[in-house]
Amino acid sequence: MKITSLFNSGKTVFSFEVFPPKKDSPIESVYGKLEEICALKPDFISVTYGAGGTGAHSRTCEIAAKIKRDFHVESVAHLTCVNSTKTMIDETLADFKAHDIENILALRGDYTEGVAPQTDFRYASELCAYIRRHGGFDISGACYPESHMDSADEIEDVLNLKKKVDAGAQHLISQLFFDNELFYRFMERAKIAGINVPVEAGIMPVTNKRQIERMVSLCGASLPTKFAKIMQKYESKPEALRDAGIAYAVEQIVDLIANGVDGIHLYTMNSPYVAEKITRAVENLL
């Protein structure tokens, strides 16, 4: 199934993100968790893609195929291009097709320290256009409520996003954020720029202190005082912090749905516990 059809149903789309295990762990090590996560029946599950190069797509492909074939949930394979040549992308697309994967989240990817990027694709928009020419896939793209770190300002960021949509991105998934007002302002900018494709809000339930530090340094998401206070209060009580993180994410989701968001994309961090708590809290609201 092509996932863009989900946005015509009148229901708020509810999707998950999972990641493959590290290279030194057997791929089967995530299957148990995946089965539990899939049993929650989200509208689709997207599978992240490791830092590029030859063979980087294989775990993403295998997991996305398994989610669809064995656990009966539609899947989306992430695909980055910064470390790939056109030939490598051609091979990956052929592999996706052979595994019945119909949806791709097309990304530039982050530059790897010490690795010179390939030059065939400079931006995600170029990958979107390439996949569109290839045909056969629904194409999604990433967007950034607080702007991408490389953008000079919000205007440049949204104008580049418009190029990505014009190049073929039919649906957008946002970077995580902890302040819904930032998302609403981004949606206004997107509308002014003429971006009319569905946008899912990326929600990350923060459940431990290390995760917060990593998230802030990696993606630069700002932390509202309300959020920082909760995290500070429970930082030395892991269970309380986890429950507070889940409650915060649920509050964000309720507000987003009330404000007519097209979809919620939950960064599950491969945790069936967190995914289930949040699903149960919001499933009647979608």
Ligand code: FAD
């Ligand atoms: P782009 O859309 O290419 O944007 C990157 C920068 O280039 C922006 O500043 C943009 O404004 C600018 N730009 C774009 N087009 C132009 C242009 N024509 N001219 C000038 N400037 C331009 N990373 C992974 O490695 N694996 C994953 O699985 C993964 N999944 C992700 C999922 C989501 C939902 C999100 C939000 C991010 C994900 N990332 C992943 C991270 C992503 O790869 C990085 O954020 C990366 O730095 C940018 O990728 P992009 O596709 O958004 O890039």
